Amino acid sequence: MATTVDKIKDIEAEMAKTQKNKATSFHLGQLKAKLAKLKRELLTPSSSGGGGGAGFDVARTGAASVGFIGFPSVGKSTLLTKLTGVHSEAAAYEFTTLTTTPGQVTYRGAAIQMLDLPGIIQGAKDGKGRGRQVIAVAKSCQLIFIVLDVNKPLTDKRVIEQELEGFGIRINKEPPNLKITKKDKGGLNITSTVPLTHIDHDEIKAVMHEYRILSADIAIRCDATVDDLIDVIEAKSRSYIPVVYALNKIDSISIEELDLLYRIPNACPISSEHGWNIDELMELMWDKLQLKRVYTKPKGRQPDYEAPVVLKNGRDTVEDFVRLQPLDKLIKANPAKCNSIHKSILEQFKHAAVWGRSVKHQGQLCGLNHQLEDEDIITIIKK
Numbered sequence: 001m002a003t004t005v006d007k008i009k010d011i012e013a014e015m016a017k018t019q020k021n022k023a024t025s026f027h028l029g030q031l032k033a034k035l036a037k038l039k040r041e042l043l044t045p046s047s048s049g050g051g052g053g054a055g056f057d058v059a060r061t062g063a064a065s066v067g068f069i070g071f072p073s074v075g076k077s078t079l080l081t082k083l084t085g086v087h088s089e090a091a092a093y094e095f096t097t098l099t100t101t102p103g104q105v106t107y108r109g110a111a112i113q114m115l116d117l118p119g120i121i122q123g124a125k126d127g128k129g130r131g132r133q134v135i136a137v138a139k140s141c142q143l144i145f146i147v148l149d150v151n152k153p154l155t156d157k158r159v160i161e162q163e164l165e166g167f168g169i170r171i172n173k174e175p176p177n178l179k180i181t182k183k184d185k186g187g188l189n190i191t192s193t194v195p196l197t198h199i200d201h202d203e204i205k206a207v208m209h210e211y212r213i214l215s216a217d218i219a220i221r222c223d224a225t226v227d228d229l230i231d232v233i234e235a236k237s238r239s240y241i242p243v244v245y246a247l248n249k250i251d252s253i254s255i256e257e258l259d260l261l262y263r264i265p266n267a268c269p270i271s272s273e274h275g276w277n278i279d280e281l282m283e284l285m286w287d288k289l290q291l292k293r294v295y296t297k298p299k300g301r302q303p304d305y306e307a308p309v310v311l312k313n314g315r316d317t318v319e320d321f322v323r324l325q326p327l328d329k330l331i332k333a334n335p336a337k338c339n340s341i342h343k344s345i346l347e348q349f350k351h352a353a354v355w356g357r358s359v360k361h362q363g364q365l366c367g368l369n370h371q372l373e374d375e376d377i378i379t380i381i382k383k
């Protein structure tokens with residue numbers, strides 16, 4: 001019986017020999033959708049070989065987690081040790097690191113978890129080495145550092161990107177602005193607000209057909225590709241994660257070579273071993289994470305600037321703030337009780353007074369749905 005990998009190879013071969021034109025676009029759309037479904041099958045943990053992070057993942061701490069991905073011996077462990085002070089074995093031989101090693105940094109008052117991971121190799125997403133488990137851990141991070149050795153060719157960068165993409169990770173990308181609303185009847189109704197230069201209606205129909213979606217409104221608000229359409233259908237197995245390229249070992253190259261590296265977008269040249277340019281790496285990390293620090297101001301007193309409540313982008317309302325309020329250790333040890341306390345705070349909540357960038361008037365009274373901004377100050381007023 002043909003394995004999933006065999007089927008994938010067959011479809012890829014057929015796509016390669018099919019020229020794209022009006023007559024073939026339905027067929028190509030169908031093939032792309034088939035391919036996406038097979039790839040998902042391959043990556044689902046229950047399928048043969050497994051793919052989840054089971055036994056490999058570690059407890060998440062802090063406001064966000066940053067995963068280190070790269071080929072062996074590019075300097076991931078050296079970087080973890082430099083950033084967090086947690087010793088992670090580093091050596092000149094490949095696959096020194098065999099499991100996830102967590103560390104933590106406090107940056108601008110926010111605790112950020114760093115996850116040193118084993119090196120991956122080409123074909124990792126297809127089950128080579130521990131690649132799938134490693135990438136599965138990275139997929140649940142808020143940011144990925146792709147660590148590259150500047151002495152190795154830049155084609156390595158592309159290979160790593162392909163490994164992540166093949167695993168459903170979309171790097172430095174927003175979800176496509178495309179909405180599918182399934183219906184019981186009425187067929188496919190395709191509307192677009194911009195001219196579509198990559199995809200035609202036949203292709204869209206072929207993909208929808210392959211997924212057995214026969215009736216739906218498809219509202220396209222970007223110049224979408226077939227892959228974008230499939231990403232929206234497969235939304236559950238896609239993760240949109242920002243990436244920073246940590247170009248390591250710059251101590252071993254010339255100034256002229258270093259100049260060229262600065263042209264790569266989202267990249268930061270560093271030396272893990274010497275700690276060079278680590279500040280810039282941390283700044284890039286901070287920009288990409290888009291965390292929001294909110295300072296609590298008890299009524300009639302100064303705000304507590306020492307211990308911000310750190311909110312994630314998209315989970316940044318007054319209600320999210322209330323739910324993340326640090327409670328004393330005793331309650332933390334008992335999450336059930338913690339939940340009921342949060343519930344009672346929410347029940348007693350009258351409004352919040354907010355100072356900072358999220359409000360027009362300083363000290364403005366806001367409700368639970370109000371979205372907070374980085375460095376806002378807040379006082380909760382009870383009924």
Ligand SMILES: Nc1nc2c(ncn2[C@@H]2O[C@H](COP(=O)(O)OP(=O)(O)OP(=O)(O)O)[C@@H](O)[C@H]2O)c(=O)[nH]1
Nearest residue numbers: 073074075076077078090091095096097119272273
């Ligand atoms: N010149 C130079 N060497 C470095 C730098 N960072 C790490 N190295 C060396 O590169 C080798 C590999 O470093 P590791 O930190 O073990 O690399 P790794 O990516 O964790 O490797 P694996 O765990 O095997 O995947 C070691 O010999 C380090 O001393 C650097 O900034 N400059």
Ligand SMILES: [K+]
Nearest residue numbers: 073091093096
């Ligand atoms: K190594």
Ligand SMILES: [Mg+2]
Nearest residue numbers: 076077096097
């Ligand atoms: Mg290592």
